Amino acid sequence: TQLLEQSPQFLSIQEGENLTVYCNSSSVFSSLQWYRQEPGEGPVLLVTVVTGGEVKKLKRLTFQFGDARKDSSLHITAAQPGDTGLYLCAGRTGNQFYFGTGTSLTVIP
Amino acid sequence: KAGVTQTPRYLIKTRGQQVTLSCSPISGHRSVSWYQQTPGQGLQFLFEYFSETQRNKGNFPGRFSGRQFSNSRSEMNVSTLELGDSALYLCASSLAAGHQYNEQFFGPGTRLTVL
Numbered sequence: 001t002q003l004l005e006q007s008p009q010f011l012s013i014q015e016g017e018n019l020t021v022y023c024n025s026s027s028v029f030s031s032l033q034w035y036r037q038e039p040g041e042g043p044v045l046l047v048t049v050v051t052g053g054e055v056k057k058l059k060r061l062t063f064q065f066g067d068a069r070k071d072s073s074l075h076i077t078a079a080q081p082g083d084t085g086l087y088l089c090a091g092r093t094g095n096q097f098y099f100g101t102g103t104s105l106t107v108i109p
Numbered sequence: 110k111a112g113v114t115q116t117p118r119y120l121i122k123t124r125g126q127q128v129t130l131s132c133s134p135i136s137g138h139r140s141v142s143w144y145q146q147t148p149g150q151g152l153q154f155l156f157e158y159f160s161e162t163q164r165n166k167g168n169f170p171g172r173f174s175g176r177q178f179s180n181s182r183s184e185m186n187v188s189t190l191e192l193g194d195s196a197l198y199l200c201a202s203s204l205a206a207g208h209q210y211n212e213q214f215f216g217p218g219t220r221l222t223v224l
Binding site: 094 | 113142144151152153154157164165167199201212213214215216217218
């Protein structure tokens, strides 16, 4: 059973386009993290959001935690080939993280 | 500071065999978590160790076990391997367990193939 569903599952866009990845759940999380994973490597943490409605920006990436702390979104502005990778959201309940299904992003030069 | 290291990086086993994977956390980190990553199920939590004690366990059969040593290094063992155990096994270390801002640093993983 997947607690966190991500959409879309796959995304292929041209360099310079904007995109949004969604992470949805029916469960409430105490915090939510976003990771990026590149082939042959482990996931790397991008951001942690804790408060409902919280918005964090990391250069061209904007992360938002839903008001009810059940969902989150990642928006990338002017995507670049270096943004290519697998994006994973992970929600924390108790002492355990539950990972989303992942969104595979390809940015074409 | 050296990152999380996992050995071996690649492993091929046959059904019924057992396997032991090793993880060395970042120096000073006392919490180690293990995850299984497959294309179909994504990243799933196996267990977490902190100060040599298992703190949490995911929903995996008893064939999957682990331990942590006094230097925080951790091993996981899978006995009686099945084809479905083929996966990337990831280890993540963190300073402590339980804090909501706890950042996990992942190793590159061990790619296990069961034939």
